[in-house]
Each structure stands twice: as C-alpha cells, then as structure tokens.
Amino acid sequence: MNIPAANQVRVFFVVGEASGDRLGASLASELVAKHGNTVAFEGLGGEGLTEHGLTSLFDIEDIAVMGLAPVIARLPLILRRIRQTSDAIIASKPDLVVLIDSPDFTHRVAKRVRKAAPNIPIIGWVSPSVWAWRPGRAKAMRAYMDHLLVLLPFEVEAHQQLGGPPATYVGHPLIDELESLRPQSPNERLSLGTDPSTLLVMPGSRSGEISRHMPMLRETLARTNQLLVGEGYAPPTYILPSVPKHTTTIKEAVKDWPVSMDVVSSQDAKRAAMRKAHGAIVASGTATLELALAGIPMVVVYKLDVLAHLARRLVKVWTIVLPNLVLGRPVVREYVDEMARPEALARALKALATDTPERRAQVEAFEELDALMAGPDNQTPAQRARRIVDTFLSKE
Structure with a gap:
C-alpha cells in the first residue's frame, strides 16, 4: 500500500461487488475534483476505484457471491476476508471508512472496526431493505455506522422510525442515466x-x-x-x-x-x-x-x-x-x-x-x-455523497 503524504486525508473504501465499485468510483471522482491530490484512497474495490489509485486488498470476486449454497461453499474464505479487511482498516487508521452495499460483508467489517477502533468514522452507502424485513437491523446499524447514504427518498424516514443511523437521501444511480x-x-x-x-x-x-x-x-x-x-x-x-x-x-x-x-x-x-x-x-x-x-x-x-x-x-x-x-x-x-x-x-x-x-x-x-x-437540487448522487463525506473529512 502506498504511503500518502502527511497533508493528505485518507478514505478507506470497502466494496463487495461491481455495482458498489461504480458508486465508489463516482464518489472518488468527485473528491478528486474538489480536493485534488490532498485526498488518497485505499481499501477494497474493483476496476473503477483502481483507476483512482486504490490498490485493492484482494479481488472482490472472492466475496461477490449470491445464494445460500454458493455462500456456504465459500464461507471460510469470506470470513478470512472479513478479518483481513477489518485488520487493514485498524492498522491504517484512515480518516474515514466508506462501506458500499454488500451488507453481509461490509457490515461485519464495520462491527469489528468499531469495536477495535471506535474513533474511526464510518459511512454506509446503500441501505439494506430494513423497511421490508428484519427491521431490527436499522437500530443495530447505529452502533457501528455514523451516517447512511440512501438511494430511495422514503428510506430517510424509515430509519428515523426504526432507530437507525442518521440518513441522507443522495439519489439513485439511475438518476444519472435518464x-x-x-x-x-x-x-x-x-x-x-x-x-x-x-x-x-x-x-x-x-x-x-x-x-x-x-x-x-x-x-x-x-x-x-x-x-x-x-x-x-x-x-x-x-x-x-x-x-x-x-x-x-x-x-x-x-x-x-x-x-x-x-x-x-x-x-x-x-x-x-x-x-x-x-x-x-x-x-x-x-x-x-x-x-x-x-x-x-x-x-x-x-x-x-x-x-x-x-x-x-x-x-x-x-x-x-x-x-x-x-x-x-x-x-x-x-x-x-x-x-x-x-x-x-x-x-x-x-x-x-x-x-x-x-x-x-x-x-x-x-x-x-x-x-x-x-431531490431538492440539481446535483448528482455522487455530488451529494461527497458533501456528506466532506463533513467527516472537515473539508467544508
């Protein structure tokens, strides 16, 4: 992993699949556009984040599995990757962790990080469907997530009612593709x-x-x-x-x-x-x-x-x-x-x-x-996400 300059802030991405990588890359692009080389990226991602200088801890295909049988078959590797990712965050002490979707993986990483290094801020992007089933997950998320960026307008109120973390509607990626x-x-x-x-x-x-x-x-x-x-x-x-x-x-x-x-x-x-x-x-x-x-x-x-x-x-x-x-x-x-x-x-x-x-x-x-x-403005989801991220990086 490259060691950034002393004046850089470091954002650690944790991405579990290609769609999350696209979101992460869009946020990285906005951060670079706003802050130039004073922001550096590390963590776990795919091709999009790699283009922004991130060297992924491992290939995200290791954990991009769906369905009960495939998950069981790969469970030892997934558990090892959870430990590897959380240990890397704890050792790096980044200025911010951004988890993107894949909650079965990313949220387990967040729990381990919060327990070992509670001062590292953690943002999540994409809410699990707590409004549809297992609503208790919303309140549980509050213990290890400082802010949640959501894709659907009603999810902000849903998390308020369920006791979830503070949430901001940033918009769905499809808005960029109209x-x-x-x-x-x-x-x-x-x-x-x-x-x-x-x-x-x-x-x-x-x-x-x-x-x-x-x-x-x-x-x-x-x-x-x-x-x-x-x-x-x-x-x-x-x-x-x-x-x-x-x-x-x-x-x-x-x-x-x-x-x-x-x-x-x-x-x-x-x-x-x-x-x-x-x-x-x-x-x-x-x-x-x-x-x-x-x-x-x-x-x-x-x-x-x-x-x-x-x-x-x-x-x-x-x-x-x-x-x-x-x-x-x-x-x-x-x-x-x-x-x-x-x-x-x-x-x-x-x-x-x-x-x-x-x-x-x-x-x-x-x-x-x-x-x-x-949404209330003409900004893209990535631009709105960057505004929230900047409040944690003390850039605005």
Missing part, C-alpha cells in the same frame, strides 16, 4: 397505434428467477396475443433484455414459444429497447424503478423460491414494487406467487399495450416519481 433510458426523438417510442406496440419481457437477472418465471411468461404472452388480435390489434413486438451470462439459455428456451421474441444482451441494446417500449412485464426488483424512470408502464410478477415462501410472513412491506413504495400508493399492479396466473397477467399486460386509463394512470404517476427521485 438520457439513455428515455426517448430522445419521436422516432424512438412511437405513438400507440402507429405500429404494433413494443413490450419488454424481463424475467429477472438470476438463474433461479429466470427458471421460475419463464414458463409462466410463455403462456402469458400467448394469451396476450390472443386478446389483442381478438380485438383487432396487431400482435406486439416482444423484446427480452438479458444479462450476457444467461443469453444463450434464454435464446434456447424461447425457440419454441408461440410468440416471436427478440433477445438482447448488451447494455446499449437494453437501453435502446427501453426507449422504444410501450409497456413491460417484469420481475420485481430494481428493474421496476428503471422502467418507471423510463416512463414505461408495467405489470410486476414474482414467483418465490422455497425459502422465500417460508419467510414470506416476515416481510413487513405493503408492496414489493419500488415505484409504489416511492409514490406511497399502489400505482403498479403486482402478482406474487399464487396470484401470478397467466390469464390475469395477460389481461393486465393487454391494458398496457393499448391506450387505456390504466396505462395513462401509470404514465402520469411516473412523472410524479421524477420529482420525488430528483
């Missing part, structure tokens, strides 16, 4: 009725979600076509944005579907599809917020796995749809588990492929969502 999400010319998202409508099919990004949702989606789309053609409409154009690692599997799965499906895998192709689409059927998750910010009405579905089904009673939230949570009312229809029946989904999707009151209500609500997500 131009790529929304049509930039009338030729991208054509008016309904000009041509066949374009519908997105988004079964989820994890293999388990895809396997649970694809059979249901196959029948749903067949029924949707029947309903639309029966009323004199042309069959929609269907586009399925996939993550690259699942593209081959999905293309093979849709070969015998009764509807034609265009499977795309690059980020550019996905965003081009969003700028074109009139509606979507989507698995619950961050993709629902992405669609809402793109102005695309949607139907949300989710089939629970065995463990999630058993834990369903522990969930304390009234909706699983992020746009509904931000808006504070049920704008988007959701069909979970036994409610996710193709005949019901087809009727709901058909209403989004044509000019209906249901479709217009979502479009209008998403304009309201814009104002809620934008």
